[in-house]
Amino acid sequence: MVNAAVILAAGKGVRMRSAYPKVVHKVSGRPMIQHVVHAVQAAGITEIYVVVGHGREHVIESLSGFEVEFIVQEQQLGTGHALKQAESGIKNHVDRVLVLSGDTPLIRSSTLTSLLAWHIENNAAATVLSARVDDPAGYGRIIRNEDQSLYRIIEEKDARPEQKAIKEINAGIYCFNRSEVFPRLSALTTNNAQGEYYLTDVLSLMIDDGLKVGVVVCEDSNDVLGINDRVQLAYCEALMRRRKNVELMKAGVTIIAPETVFIDQGVEIGADTIIRPNTIIEGHTVIGEECDIGPWARITNTVVGKKVSIEAARIIDAHIGDECTIGPFSYLRPGTRLAKGVKVGDFVEIKNSNIGEYSKIPHLSYVGDAQVGIKVNIGAGTITCNYDGVNKYPTFLEDGVFIGSNTNLVAPVRIGRNSVTGAGSTITRDVPPDSLAVERAQQRNIKGWYRKSKDDQEVT
Numbered sequence: 083m084v085n086a087a088v089i090l091a092a093g094k095g096v097r098m099r100s101a102y103p104k105v106v107h108k109v110s111g112r113p114m115i116q117h118v119v120h121a122v123q124a125a126g127i128t129e130i131y132v133v134v135g136h137g138r139e140h141v142i143e144s145l146s147g148f149e150v151e152f153i154v155q156e157q158q159l160g161t162g163h164a165l166k167q168a169e170s171g172i173k174n175h176v177d178r179v180l181v182l183s184g185d186t187p188l189i190r191s192s193t194l195t196s197l198l199a200w201h202i203e204n205n206a207a208a209t210v211l212s213a214r215v216d217d218p219a220g221y222g223r224i225i226r227n228e229d230q231s232l233y234r235i236i237e238e239k240d241a242r243p244e245q246k247a248i249k250e251i252n253a254g255i256y257c258f259n260r261s262e263v264f265p266r267l268s269a270l271t272t273n274n275a276q277g278e279y280y281l282t283d284v285l286s287l288m289i290d291d292g293l294k295v296g297v298v299v300c301e302d303s304n305d306v307l308g309i310n311d312r313v314q315l316a317y318c319e320a321l322m323r324r325r326k327n328v329e330l331m332k333a334g335v336t337i338i339a340p341e342t343v344f345i346d347q348g349v350e351i352g353a354d355t356i357i358r359p360n361t362i363i364e365g366h367t368v369i370g371e372e373c374d375i376g377p378w379a380r381i382t383n384t385v386v387g388k389k390v391s392i393e394a395a396r397i398i399d400a401h402i403g404d405e406c407t408i409g410p411f412s413y414l415r416p417g418t419r420l421a422k423g424v425k426v427g428d429f430v431e432i433k434n435s436n437i438g439e440y441s442k443i444p445h446l447s448y449v450g451d452a453q454v455g456i457k458v459n460i461g462a463g464t465i466t467c468n469y470d471g472v473n474k475y476p477t478f479l480e481d482g483v484f485i486g487s488n489t490n491l492v493a494p495v496r497i498g499r500n501s502v503t504g505a506g507s508t509i510t511r512d513v514p515p516d517s518l519a520v521e522r523a524q525q526r527n528i529k530g531w532y533r534k535s536k537d538d539q540e541v542t
């Protein structure tokens with residue numbers, strides 16, 4: 083028996099009030115539909131169809147790199163109509179179809195596998211996931227018969243007041259036997275408050291035909307929260323971030339004041355690393371073991387080795403070797419690669435540069451387009467003048483170089499092995515190895531210089 087998943091994502095999401103379709107809005111650093119696809123994949127389903135329509139180019143782009151097939155629903159005539167579009171696209175060998183919405187990003191793979199397991203064990207033709215919630219507003223309500231079997235699902239807009247009081251809601255996630263669901267989708271009507279083809283009505287049609295339709299109640303109602311507006315977006319964001327922090331803490335990461343720490347879903351962090359308050363870790367960042375990160379660090383798409391210390395820094399698209407020390411107040415921009423044991427201190431900006439093992443840039447420097455060797459010391463106030471207003475040029479500092487404070491390195495320029503530049507020099511020509519390069523006027527001391535003061539001014 084082969085299972086496929088159909089994710090409905092053709093709607094506009096009017097309540098978001100956005101130029102972009104709802105499912106591409108990000109939750110915890112990823113478009114919300116990606117979370118749904120991840121959950122489906124983690125439940126072992128590899129055949130995934132996504133129904134797209136409104137703003138489909140954005141939805142398709144938001145899933146680039148994912149193994150999914152897209153099915154177009156030209157006009158958004160309702161969830162039943164959306165599933166119907168998938169009928170001919172689904173491969174022949176598929177027997178069961180799991181249907182989900184692109185706007186329920188908190189769904190967990192374990193919830194999907196238990197829904198599938200229940201469906202199979204109970205030989206049902208359809209099984210719907212429900213949840214008991216405190217505030218059912220906006221959801222379809224589960225109406226049960228006296229014997230607790232499903233009677234039907236009624237949408238909020240079609241519900242009578244006593245039905246609105248029901249707190250068991252339709253999660254919008256279903257498992258269907260393919261052969262039973264598709265023929266009945268053609269029988270749906272738009273005879274309801276919203277004038278749409280409701281997928282929920284197919285369950286009534288199945289029940290009327292005497293088929294077994296089950297309801298599985300989701301243990302944690304948060305798993306099925308649907309996002310319809312930006313208030314719900316923020317709510318889901320908070321829940322998902324809390325989940326990520328808990329997962330990391332259980333895996334051996336210390337997070338101090340987790341309510342102030344924001345870690346994207348895709349981030350990996352090694353055991354015995356400490357994350358301090360007000361830290362943001364984004365994208366595909368991977369952090370090794372025994373690091374000390376924060377407070378006030380924002381790290382994006384960066385690989386960080388083991389035993390690294392980072393305080394108050396902004397780091398983007400960088401690679402940081404083991405045992406580096408960064409910050410406070412450092413800015414590492416794309417293409418920065420620090421080898422093992424590098425020290426980057428306060429008010430240092432580095433861009434597109436390789437810094438060799440155990441080199442130090444402790445204070446107030448700009449290093450751009452530079453190749454820095456091993457055990458190089460870059461004095462305070464050093465600037466690589468890499469840009470002439472039109473082109474960028476490289477700077478090479480060979481192993482063991484010592485750059486005196488406040489040196490300007492006018493690129494392209496190369497400082498040879500173990501050479502030294504005198505403080506305050508503007509270096510425009512290459513320096514051979516084992517040399518001292520000094521470029522500055524001789525100091526003059528003028529004796530008996532009288533410093534003027536305001537008292538010297540004549541009163542007129």
Ligand code: UD1
Binds near residue numbers: 090093158183223252
């Ligand atoms: C739907 C359910 C409701 C359930 C809720 C759970 C129906 C009729 N109602 O309501 O019972 O409680 O989900 O979150 O199914 N979509 C399409 N094409 C369309 C219409 C919708 O692809 O023509 C997609 C949307 O992009 C969305 C999903 O289907 O991802 C659900 O649509 P939405 O309008 O959010 O349905 P709800 O009103 O939330």
Ligand code: CA
Binds near residue numbers: 183185309310
């Ligand atoms: Ca919805």
